[in-house]
Every structure is written in C-alpha cells, then in structure tokens.
Amino acid sequence: MNYRHGFHAGNFADVLKHVVLTRILSHLNAKPAPYRIVDTHAGAGRYDLGSEEALRTHEWKDGVARIDRSPLSPAVEALLAPWRAALAGARALYGPGAYPGSPWLCRHAMRPGDRLIAAELHPPTWRKLAEAIGRDRRCKPLAIDGWTALRANVPPKERRGLVLIDPPFEEKDEFATLAAQFVAAHRKWPTGIYALWYPLKDRGGVEALIEAVSDAGIGRLLRLEIDIDRPAAAGGLSATGLIVVNPPWRLAEEAQTLLPALTERLAQGPRPRYHCEAIRPDG
C-alpha cells in the first residue's frame, strides 16, 4: 500500500470522478427518500494543494486549477454547480488550497437522513479521513479493507444509494479484483448505483472488466472516459474513466454536455478525446 492520493488530488482524473460523483449525488437528492453511500477506498477526505505531496507533482495545476481559470459555457456550468459549490465550501472552511475528496463531497451533498460509510485502510490516511468527516454522525469512517466494507454494507437498509469504488490500482490484478468484487456486490444489491473508477493505461483491463460485467448479465452501464493527450515524454496518466452501473436516467445526457467541455479544458496535447457510451450487455 504505497499509493498516496495527496500526490494526485485535484488532477484531471479527480476532476472527472468528482464531477460525475456530484452529478449522481444531485440525482439522489432529487427524491426525498434517504440513501446510503459506500465509499470503498475513501482517501483522506480532503487535501491541501499547498502540501509537500501536492507541490511535488503539481498535478492539480492541470486539473482543478484549469477549471477555476474561467467559467465554461452556461450549460456546462449548470451541471458543474454542485461540485463548484462543494469546492467553495471547502475553501471557505480550510483556505484557498483546500481540495475536497470523495467522502467530503458526499458529506457536503447529504441531507440529514442520508448516511455514508467510508473505508480507508492506510492508518495515517484514515486518521485524516476521521478528522475530515468523523465528527458528523451521518458519516462512518472505517479503518478496514474496502472490499470487506463493501461485502458487509450491501444492500443497505435504505435500499437506495451509491457505491463508489476507487482503488489505487497498484496491483497487476486490480481490474480482476474490481470486477469480481463488484459482480459479487451487485448480486446482493442489483438496484444500487455503482461508480467504478479506473486509470486507462492499457485498454485490456477495462475491456476485461466490461466483459466480466457482461458475462454476469449486468445491464445498464454508462462508460465515461476522457483522454487529455498528455505527451508520452511527460509520463503519468493521460486517460481515465468511470463505469456507472444503474446510472440516474439523465446522467448520459449530462455527460454528453460535460465530457467534451472538460476534455477540451483539460487537454495537454492536440488530440484529446472523450467517450460516452451507454452499454447494455444483455442487448
């Protein structure tokens, strides 16, 4: 467990993940019934973009800082509004270098009856997570393995909600683990929304993930990817994606507005691309 999200907080991949997350949360908030979120790999909850880790890589400068630079079109800004509001909320509390991670974004969106389970296995990171969200009685930061937390918490008693799976992808077999753990959770709770994050380095991993999901007969997927065309010489990640299972019904349409705008704003080379595909493996 060497991965530290502090080096990557606020980068282009976080922007995509956190924008999509806040869109899903907005849709969950559109109905009065309470929901539960399970964040299996929660991280620290919030990050300081002035920290030594963040300043070592400066990844946020080509991520959230580009979104901060100027407003996008009114249609895009309308969809970004919940994420921008959460960013403003974190900055008002902790200073202009604050960057909210997934558990903090969830907590910001949740209503009094909603609940969050957030698992983080790395002890120092868990302590930060507990500091970021632990005083809120709606939130449970757990210092346990995320896959264990997933198995123990689906289906939630609310029967409504989201599982965010955002592993560090340090291990070679992480796509296979993600597929197996997701399929097992989906068997227990087929109606939940699931958001599965992945880095796009080689396409084999994600294709195998989609195949495993398809073989399990799971339908209603939305595949969202952006490639910022980062020059190979610069190293690091150039493309990332999310598979959203049981997506809220307007999410695909929203992604068609958001993804081209985010891709253009975050591009580092002349040929950035995005991909937005609704998949029904059962035909």
Ligand SMILES: C[S@@+](CC[C@H](N)C(=O)[O-])C[C@H]1O[C@@H](n2cnc3c(N)ncnc32)[C@H](O)[C@@H]1O
């Ligand atoms: C990509 S980061 C999470 C970022 C966070 N979801 C966000 O969007 O703000 C992955 C996190 O998973 C943690 N981690 C690694 N293995 C884990 C495991 N088996 N169970 C739970 N957390 C784990 C790492 O310490 C790291 O903080």
